[in-house]
Amino acid sequence: MELIVEVKRHAYEQLTVLEDVSLAVRAGEIVAVIGPSGCGKSTLLGIAGGILKPSEGRVLLAGAAAADCLNPLTYIFQDFALLPWRSVARNVAFPLEHHRLDAAERARRVADALQRTGLAEFADALPKQLSGGMRQRVGIARALVVRPAVLLMDEPLSALDAQTRELLMEDFLDLLLRERMAAIYVTHNFAEALRLADRIVVLSRRPGRIKEVVDIALPQPERRGKAAQAELAELGERLWSLIRDEASSAEREVASV
Amino acid sequence: MSEARLAEKPAEPAPRREIVFRGGGFLPRPRPLQAWLAFAALLALWQAATGFGWVDAVFLPSPLGIGHAFWGLAVSGELWRNLSISLLRIGSGWLIGSALGLILGLAMGLSSLSRAIGMPLVSSLYPIPKIALLPLLILWLGIGEAPKVATIAAGVFFPTAIATFSGVDAVPRSLIRMSQSFDLPVRSIIWKVILPAALPSILAGFRISISTALLLVVSAEMIGAQFGIGAFLLAAGNLMQSDRLMAGVVVLSLLGLGLGALLGLVEKAFLKWR
Ligand SMILES: Nc1ncnc2c1ncn2[C@@H]1O[C@H](COP(=O)(O)OP(=O)(O)O)[C@@H](O)[C@H]1O
Ligand SMILES: [Mg+2]
Numbered sequence: 151m152e153l154i155v156e157v158k159r160h161a162y163e164q165l166t167v168l169e170d171v172s173l174a175v176r177a178g179e180i181v182a183v184i185g186p187s188g189c190g191k192s193t194l195l196g197i198a199g200g201i202l203k204p205s206e207g208r209v210l211l212a213g214a215a216a217a218d219c220l221n222p223l224t225y226i227f228q229d230f231a232l233l234p235w236r237s238v239a240r241n242v243a244f245p246l247e248h249h250r251l252d253a254a255e256r257a258r259r260v261a262d263a264l265q266r267t268g269l270a271e272f273a274d275a276l277p278k279q280l281s282g283g284m285r286q287r288v289g290i291a292r293a294l295v296v297r298p299a300v301l302l303m304d305e306p307l308s309a310l311d312a313q314t315r316e317l318l319m320e321d322f323l324d325l326l327l328r329e330r331m332a333a334i335y336v337t338h339n340f341a342e343a344l345r346l347a348d349r350i351v352v353l354s355r356r357p358g359r360i361k362e363v364v365d366i367a368l369p370q371p372e373r374r375g376k377a378a379q380a381e382l383a384e385l386g387e388r389l390w391s392l393i394r395d396e397a398s399s400a401e402r403e404v405a406s407v
Numbered sequence: 408m409s410e411a412r413l414a415e416k417p418a419e420p421a422p423r424r425e426i427v428f429r430g431g432g433f434l435p436r437p438r439p440l441q442a443w444l445a446f447a448a449l450l451a452l453w454q455a456a457t458g459f460g461w462v463d464a465v466f467l468p469s470p471l472g473i474g475h476a477f478w479g480l481a482v483s484g485e486l487w488r489n490l491s492i493s494l495l496r497i498g499s500g501w502l503i504g505s506a507l508g509l510i511l512g513l514a515m516g517l518s519s520l521s522r523a524i525g526m527p528l529v530s531s532l533y534p535i536p537k538i539a540l541l542p543l544l545i546l547w548l549g550i551g552e553a554p555k556v557a558t559i560a561a562g563v564f565f566p567t568a569i570a571t572f573s574g575v576d577a578v579p580r581s582l583i584r585m586s587q588s589f590d591l592p593v594r595s596i597i598w599k600v601i602l603p604a605a606l607p608s609i610l611a612g613f614r615i616s617i618s619t620a621l622l623l624v625v626s627a628e629m630i631g632a633q634f635g636i637g638a639f640l641l642a643a644g645n646l647m648q649s650d651r652l653m654a655g656v657v658v659l660s661l662l663g664l665g666l667g668a669l670l671g672l673v674e675k676a677f678l679k680w681r
Contacts, residue, residue: 201584221589231585235603235680244599245589276680296589 151213151222151299152176153332155198158206160190166357167193168204173351173360175300177213178330180370182343185353185361186393186400191336192304194358198334199223199302215299220249224298228305230289232277239264239273242291263291266325283314290325301326301333307342319345323370340389344382345373352389355396362392468650473657476650485639490658493624493636496552500559501620508564508616509609512571516605517597522572529568537562537619538626545631555627562623563616570612574605607681610674617666621659636662 153175160168167190175181183191196202198209200223215222224245232241243260251259264270267287277285286306293301306322307315323346326333337343343350350364364385372378450470456462457469464472480486511529514521537558544554578601586596628637636655643652 199588201588223588225585225588227581227585229581231579231581233582233600233603245591247599248591248595278680 151211151215151332153198153223153300153334154210154212155194156207156209157194157197157204160193160197160202160204160207168197169357169359171353171358171360173334173363175332175334177299178332180326180333180335180346180348182335182337182347182350183353184337184340184343184350184389184393185358186355186397187338188400188403189353189356189396190358191338191353194353195225195302195304195334195336199225201225216297219297219299221245221296222299224293224296224301226286226289226293226301226303226306228309230277230282230285230309232285232288232292234277237274237276238269238280238288238291241277241288242269242295245292245296259295259297263295266294267291267321281314282310283318286310286318287321290322294325294329299332301331301335303333303335305337306335308337308339315342322346327370340386343389344386346370350389352392355400364389465647465649468653472650473653476648477654477657480651480654486654486658489634489636489639489655490662492632492634493628496555496559496627496635497620497624500556500624501563501616503556504560504563504620505567505613505616507560508567508612509571511564512568512609513575513597513602515568515572516575516578517601525568525572529565529572533565533569537623538630541627541630550631555624555632558627559620559623562619566615566619567609567612570608570615571605574608574612575601577608578604607678610670610678613670614667617670618663621663621666625659 154172155174156172157168158170159166171190171194173181173183183194185191193202197204197207200209211222233244236244239260242263243256246256246259261270264273267290269284269287269291272280272284277288280288286309289306307318310318319342325331326346333346335343335346344366347366350366351360352362352364353359354361366382366385368378368381373382453467454470457464457467457472468476477486511521511525515525515529516522540561541554541558544557548554548557582600582604583596586600591599624635625637625640628635629641632638636659640652640655643649643655
């Protein structure tokens with residue numbers, strides 16, 4: 151399944167946030183979107199998953215999703231968006247409840263998702279009892295349970311501390327590669343983009359335009375090696391030089407509202 | 408160079424002193440023993456004041472006298488007859504007012520149209536002391552149970568509507584967007600996300616509406632009723648039976664405490680997740 155996002159323009163009232171941003175994500179492909187804060191990354195992701203209507207533009211899906219896919223475009227949220235009154239297992243079951251599935255299939259999906267995210271023993275815990283990293287694992291499990299075709303992730307690790315982030319990112323990558331899931335991964339963290347992405351889309355400051363698209367040919371499992379690290383560091387430098395000036399002026403911008 | 412400096416200044420340890428502890432305090436702890444002791448001492452003092460004749464028992468009956476009157480009322484069935492009628496009025500008025508308040512509050516929280524229409528109405532009618540409506544309600548509904556129940560319902564309606572509205576309004580948008588991103592039908596979003604998220608606010612509203620209902624039932628019964636705690640209090644006062652009057656007040660206080668405790672249990676059961 152291929153996801154094609156064509157945003158001609160998006161504005162909140164007077165504020166133009168995105169201009170001419172088009173990107174396509176093919177099956178199994180991981181696309182990272184980076185850009186200075188406020189450039190419209192979250193807006194772009196909202197449009198891609200159909201929870202925001204672009205002022206001008208459209209989003210297309212090509213090809214059919216797998217038969218067991220209940221929600222082709224599935225989000226993983228920065229703030230996790232868990233229902234605090236539901237246990238881990240019931241949070242994970244949440245997106246299944248309005249689908250016609252028999253109880254056994256439902257239970258099987260939930261158990262499978264919990265197991266794949268290492269949450270099996272926390273099934274009955276409430277979100278408030280979990281650390282940030284574990285909460286995001288619940289968010290991941292809730293996404294996996296619908297067997298998505300494309301994962302839409304909005305800075306999924308940025309609410310977490312550095313060590314948790316590192317661990318969870320590797321788990322993400324394992325999952326994405328093993329399931330051959332496609333993903334749009336919005337981040338402001340170069341290291342994450344360089345570790346995960348097949349392609350990095352660099353946005354300019356607001357109004358966000360595509361500034362550059364960088365393909366990384368090196369397969370993800372090989373990116374841990376010494377030689378690869380050097381190559382990636384160089385790429386990182388280049389990305390940073392693309393963004394630095396924009397990020398600093400975006401940082402100093404005063405909100406016009 | 409650093410050696411040279413060391414040589415110049417012989418290593419004489421700087422004088423040391425301990426820092427002064429300046430934290431502490433401002434940590435309230437429960438002191439149940441002292442609380443009960445103070446309560447008992449107050450009762451004892453009261454009993455002494457009336458028992459030794461320092462205060463006239465008509466103005467302030469003794470605790471034992473009140474207890475005696477209470478016992479008499481309980482045994483004769485007079486207490487239950489009045490209490491049950493009051494409870495029935497509170498119960499029906501509270502249920503009607505709460506149900507309508509919940510519906511309006513939810514509508515105002517969910518739809519901008521009902522918010523635009525409902526908000527000015529609610530904010531202008533809320534401050535009216537609802538007991539002032541009783542004469543009007545008697546005109547409309549005739550004498551009997553209906554105007555009393557309607558007064559209580561009106562008093563309960565507004566705090567419930569406002570609490571529900573603000574609870575629904577404060578539901579995190581991220582949870583709603585999350586539900587939409589999984590294609591949840593609107594009905595499910597309301598039922599599974601919005602209502603549970605608004606529940607703490609709704610229950611806080613119930614705490615207010617319960618005391619409003621108590622206040623209104625007593626006032627309404629004092630204005631026009633044969634039975635009920637309010638009518639009983641008024642009759643006892645007119646006959647200067649201050650021990651019976653105080654026994655009635657104690658019953659009201661216990662009723663308020665009991666209803667509050669009941670709500671506490673409900674909160675404990677449903678808001679474990681907070
Ligand atoms: N719902 C909204 N209404 C008005 N302005 C918004 C809204 N959401 C975002 N914006 C503005 O649009 C710009 C882009 O926001 P966003 O997409 O969240 O950026 P990013 O995720 O890249 O930091 C920001 O300047 C932000 O203030
Ligand atoms: Mg963002």
